[in-house]
Amino acid sequence: MSPLSIEICPCKSGKSYANCCQRFHKQQQKPATCEQLMRSRYSAFILQLGEYLFNTYHPNFRGDLTIEQLSEKSLDWRNLQVIASGNQGDKGFVEFKAWYADDGQLAYHHERSNFVKDNDQWLYCDGTFYPEQKSGKIQRNDPCPCDSGKKFKKCCAKN
Secondary structure (H helix, E strand, C coil): CCCCCCEEECCCCEEECCCCCCCHHHCCCCCCHHHHHHHHHHHHHHHHHHHHHHHHHHHHCCCCCCCCHHHHCCCCEEEEEEEEEEECEEEEEEEEEHHHHHHHEEEEEEEEEEEEEECEEEEEEEEEEEEEHHHCCCCCEEECCCCCCCHHCCCCCCC
């Protein structure tokens, strides 16, 4: 997916890409909150913007990650659900579920991410992962978590 061809922002804010994450990706503006940074990083994963991901990852937590590694397509991301977020001073958190397709099934990555503000820039540090909750039990008549507006059975359910 090319950033130039996007109308609705991949972060599921409901805003246009130009009025949401694109301004951060193009370094026209810095995210004002850790939630804005997390949403822009989610969009960057979809758009394979490794340089942005690298630059918004706190250097003390990057380890051996490279821009090339962060630029690779990791998963078929479908939806982002922010559960809770908050900032207090120069520290913040965002708890979220990021839904993805895995071999015809929907699953999600559930994380509580930690952020710090350094030199007026929010940076991702690390997170608490909930591996026991990697996928949710979705009923056939539930709304599809991919945010299509369809029932799960008519959308992402494996036939």
